[in-house]
Amino acid sequence: MKKVAYDGGGPYDCDVLVIGGGIVGLATAYALTRTAPGTRVTVLEKEPGPARHQTGRNSGVIHSGIYYRPGSLKARYAVGGAAEMIKFCAEYGLPHEVTGKLIVATERAELPRLHALVQRGRENGIPVRELGPAQITAYEPEVRGLAAIHVGTTGICDYGAVARHLAAASGAEIRYGAGGHVLRVDRRPERGVAVRTADGAIVRGRVLVNCAGLHCDAIARLTGDDPGMRIVPFRGEYFELARPELVRGLVYPVPDPAFPFLGVHLTRGIDGGVHVGPNAVPALAREGYDWSVVRPRELAGTLGWPGSWHIARRHWRYGA
Ligand SMILES: Cc1cc2nc3c(=O)[nH]c(=O)nc-3n(C[C@H](O)[C@H](O)[C@H](O)COP(=O)(O)OP(=O)(O)OC[C@H]3O[C@@H](n4cnc5c(N)ncnc54)[C@H](O)[C@@H]3O)c2cc1C
Numbered sequence: 001m002k003k004v005a006y007d008g009g010g011p012y013d014c015d016v017l018v019i020g021g022g023i024v025g026l027a028t029a030y031a032l033t034r035t036a037p038g039t040r041v042t043v044l045e046k047e048p049g050p051a052r053h054q055t056g057r058n059s060g061v062i063h064s065g066i067y068y069r070p071g072s073l074k075a076r077y078a079v080g081g082a083a084e085m086i087k088f089c090a091e092y093g094l095p096h097e098v099t100g101k102l103i104v105a106t107e108r109a110e111l112p113r114l115h116a117l118v119q120r121g122r123e124n125g126i127p128v129r130e131l132g133p134a135q136i137t138a139y140e141p142e143v144r145g146l147a148a149i150h151v152g153t154t155g156i157c158d159y160g161a162v163a164r165h166l167a168a169a170s171g172a173e174i175r176y177g178a179g180g181h182v183l184r185v186d187r188r189p190e191r192g193v194a195v196r197t198a199d200g201a202i203v204r205g206r207v208l209v210n211c212a213g214l215h216c217d218a219i220a221r222l223t224g225d226d227p228g229m230r231i232v233p234f235r236g237e238y239f240e241l242a243r244p245e246l247v248r249g250l251v252y253p254v255p256d257p258a259f260p261f262l263g264v265h266l267t268r269g270i271d272g273g274v275h276v277g278p279n280a281v282p283a284l285a286r287e288g289y290d291w292s293v294v295r296p297r298e299l300a301g302t303l304g305w306p307g308s309w310h311i312a313r314r315h316w317r318y319g320a
Contacts (some may be wrong), residue, residue: 012192014040014173017205019182019195019219021045021174022055023159025211026166033171041172042203044195046181050174051163053287054213059238059267059275061250062086062096062155066103067262070123079124082153089157092165095270096157101250104136104145110254111147117254118149127152142246154250158270175203182212185222193223214286230305233286233298236278241266244274259315282319 016032018025021043029041047053062085065078089096105114121128129150131139136148167174174180181198185208188194193208212219220227241247253263259280267275285295302308312319 012204012206014042014203014205015207016041017193017195017203017208018043018172018211019208020211020213020216021047021050021163021167021176021180022053022211022213023051023163023166024213025209026050026163026170028209028211029172029174030166030170041170042205043167043170043172043174044180044182044197044203045174045176046178046198048176049164050167051160055163056160057289058159059265059278060156060159060269061101061267062098062157064101064121064126064151064153065124066117066121066126066128066151067255068120068124070120075124079126082155085157085162086155089162092169094157094161094165096155097270098153098155099249099268100139101151101154101252102131102136102139102143102148103151103252103254104143104148105254106145108146113254113257114147114149121149121151140248140251143251156250156268156270182219182222185219187223230301230307231286232302232305232308232311233283233288234280235283235289236280238275238277241274241276244268244272247274259318 016029016039018029018041025043025045029043032039032041062082063078064082065075068075068078086096086098088094103114103117105111118128118130129152131148131150133145133147136143136145139148139150175197178198179201182195183198184196186194186196187208192204192206194202194204195208196202208223210216210219210223214231214233217227217229217231247266247268249268251266253265255262261278261280264277264279269275283293284291285293285298288294
């Protein structure tokens with residue numbers, strides 16, 4: 001690895017420095033090198049490989065975009081992104097399937113929200129079919145509900161494989177491990193940005209893109225910005241259905257608008273297994289995937305932030 005002394009001047013090591021080798025950082029690197037060939041991109045990732053956190057640990061669902069307000073950026077990106085993800089997987093032979101999904105109402109109080117989703121889906125250009133109880137069992141013989149909708153464009157894929165392919169195809173230099181672990185950021189007007197990594201190297205770029213996922217707020221603060229938010233870590237836990245033959249595809253509840261989660265769902269993965277989850281458990285570390293992982297500094301940061309107590313006061317009953 002090239003080591004440079006940072007003196008505030010001199011050459012850049014690259015044009016764009018991307019922090020984070022999850023799907024957002026790798027897709028950013030891929031898009032940059034595709035749309036502006038010749039752009040020198042360096043991705044810095046603290047783990048020994050790509051997709052070791054959220055990207056490699058999620059439900060593996062290609063969401064249709066049905067939940068988002070028509071015309072919003074989220075809706076446009078989700079609908080367009082789902083189509084692009086399916087095209088990307090097909091083009092590069094990555095495991096994927098367009099399964100469709102059911103959103104099922106089991107209580108009368110959920111019916112108005114289900115109908116609102118139908119409306120949203122149609123306004124977002126998504127194929128949506130309304131189903132009564134008998135039609136639900138035609139799709140999913142073991143599922144019972146008062147009403148449901150079938151969303152045609154939802155799919156599944158292996159996001160870890162997608163990230164690994166993006167990494168290989170991006171043409172970016174990717175530094176993993178201590179050489180990719182950003183500890184300090186020095187931003188100077190007109191002189192780009194220099195970062196110090198855990199092995200003591202300094203890497204300089206004209207611009208920096210923060211794609212650090214669960215640490216994005218900390219990276220923003222290292223640059224001198226106040227992001228005005230803080231990551232409060234929650235862990236999603238999954239069970240594996242012992243009898244996967246009970247579920248053919250994806251089955252979701254009607255989401256509760258009080259929470260930013262889609263609710264516990266049944267997801268047939270690309271490997272044929274069916275996951276049940278995720279729940280949302282406060283985590284004792286940002287990258288704490290079980291109760292044994294405790295990072296006292298991160299925990300103190302969460303407990304010392306008034307927003308955490310605000311969430312706890314509002315949602316303790318549901319959480320319990
Ligand atoms: C339980 C759960 C289920 C989900 N299910 C789905 C789903 O089915 N479909 C879907 O589309 N989305 C799903 N999501 C959301 C999706 O997984 C995330 O939006 C996405 O993976 C975020 O990608 P990312 O690249 O921003 O973050 P990450 O994948 O977390 O990547 C960030 C990277 O930054 C690195 N990093 C952090 N700090 C530093 C540093 N200082 N120096 C160097 N590197 C650093 C980390 O090591 C990490 O690799 C789910 C999320 C969760 C939590």
